[in-house]
Amino acid sequence: MCARMAPAASPAPYCLTLSLLHLAPSLIHPTPPDGRMEPDPTVLASLRKAVEAMPDDVPLRVHLATLLLRAGQRDEAIRQVGAVLQRDPGNAEALALLQEPPGPPAAATEPGGTGPAASQEASSPPAAAGQPPATPGRPPAAPPGNRKAGSPGREEPAAPEYDWSQAESELRDVLPPMFVGSEGTNSEAAADAADAYDAEPSTLKLADVAGMAQVKDRLEAAFLAPMRNPELRKLYGKNLRGGLLLYGPPGCGKTFIARAVAGELGARFMAVSFADIIDMFVGQSERNIHELFEIARRNAPCVLFLDEVDAIGQKRSQLRNTPMRSAVNQLLLELDDVGGGNEGVFLLAATNHPWDVDSALRRPGRFDRTLLVLPPDNAAREGVFRYHLRERPVAGINLGRLAKLTDGYSGADIAHICETASERALMDSIHRGEARMIGQQDLEAAISEVKPSLGAWFDTARNVALFANEGGAYDDLAAYLKKRRLI
């Protein structure tokens, strides 16, 4: 069960909670005389923590909502159901929970409710999510439209019509509308929009980034220290308007660093990738970009990370597609809006091709600060090797030597090296008929096989540093290329 979960900060509480629920139902309070099964408050608290740690786990949320309903905490239950429907608009169990009539369940038919009924209740398994708990003598509630409640032949009074508008209005109070003045908006469309851009907490810190001391120092000076010290910032007149553009060769950790920055700031992290961007351009691109920024503002403090920003902010002169040009214009408007006083939204962007980014995006107040993220240094390469080998059977690995041999390789190249070495060891084990450890020679053989992938990027970068460095925008890059004698 734990293996099915997405990697999360703390899977252990979830596993523990579920095992408690399924293996030890006696932890749930014994059935009170009125037949209602009230969940243990500690169980609810554990489930809430688990949901906080894994906000996208839909079955977990449904389970929590079910228990909250049983506990009579209807408002919170509706909130959880709303969150489920945001992520999975057609979730049948969540919709069934909404159909639960308000008020406590009916009393048991047998007076007292003790004895056989109680023992029957205690030993029955927990109700499946979405189904109301069975009470002694009463069959499970029928799905909507099925009026065959109760034993055949017995006349049952007709169940009252479910008040949908009341349910919707209850939900509306809990979830703010996506667009101001459009409360009649289709909730499914609103859920779809929110679905695309989830603001999640980041648990990474800069200390988790191995090596790259220069990059971290620069981040600290240009961004983090002023953020954390507003008084000093005001004293020295340091302006924090605009965002930070991380640029550099592919596979060198720009996205990872962006997450670490979010973690350092204690902000939520909202990443927009190329796949999200491309979907923006099929349809109403300006509206989608505006919505993206609105979600970031609602989730403040939030780091809004635009990955592959050269796609969304490409030079308008290079675009023949009008919607995409409009998208760039909208992005410029939003950036000015954020810089103009919307506190709490920190803009980060990353690109492998800063020279393709529209120059208007690089103007003061927008992405006017840049940070070159170079291929990992020695310490960083050791860290990358350590990370990719940590769950593999290795022995006698000299990380220092491996780091030395992989000067000029990206993090992605190093991951490829580890993968290649593992394959080597795997095939050898298959041939030998017995498993063996991955050794130093496997890794060194893989290094000679895997060539660094950054050559093409540096060829282009050289031309940019030589011919397109007006204003000194690429002085960092030019200095690095001179140092490596590439210029």
Added chain:
Amino acid sequence: MIELGPELARADAMLDMKRYDQASGLLSRLVAAQPESARAWCLLARAHLGGGRHQQAVDAANRAVSLDPSDEWPHRLASNALLHTDNYPEALRAGMEARRLAPGHWQAHICVAQAALGARRLDIATAAATQARSLAPNEPDVHFLSGKVSLAAGDLDAARAHQERALALDPAHSGAMNELGRIRLRRHDTRGAVRHFIRAARVSPTESVYSRNIDVVILRTVSRMIYIFTLAALLLIWIPVVAHLGRFPFAIGFTVLGAIAVGAFAWMVLRLPPEARMLVRRTLRGRRAAAALAVAVGGVAVAFVAVALVPASELPQILPIAVIATIGARIGAFAILRGAARR
């Protein structure tokens, strides 16, 4: 069932963003699901063209042609792709078919002109370029290609006029800047050529051809300097035989020759833009250029030392060896530099 319209729009957006690999992936899945869509095959051909997979572009374009033979676009795509595979006759045939289907499209005429230029059919290229200009006089690419045709025909003035017109219509047309550089080279104006190549590289730094052209100009300049140096050396080594000069004046002569060569080269480099000077430094530090210079200087030095140190009575026997050494040094240096320029 995949909804074709939105997916094709996504692919089109990816192509506009020059994300050719992602577009190829998406379009490959689309054509697998809906192989009867000619437009999807055309976009796939475009994606392959952009990604440098020319044969696959040809295949995709041909598939589109088979699905919709009356559309000119797949024929034009096929022509472009065939050009890149150096199959000029087929590229010309496909271009002409596109032109037949859409005689009013200037792009089809440009396609014919390009293919004819590759196939060295200057008459067809000139006629097609003229027709394209009459259909679209305000399209920069039309004038750009007309300039290339004129340059191939040897009409440098017309070529320059066309490229300048292209730049007037699109000041950021890096291709036109590059062509102006090539025209300057034909006129042996190295400095002017380098300035145009640098302008082109500044506008489109991601295009490696412009910096490559600058490298070629630098190598040609180095090669010319080596030629003058070895020629002067060849004349100088006769002096002891003809003028019966002593060794000391002869050594001074050699030193002065070396100083003049270095000085002339330095003067030429200083007149270049700063970016080109950095490239010169990088080129001279490169293995091939350094090897060529070492061969040239070394060969000449051996010839001079032989002539300077040998007794006067043996000069007539040594002189042919010295001449051969000097000529051999020049040939060796040129061969190394030619290899560097081709790389």
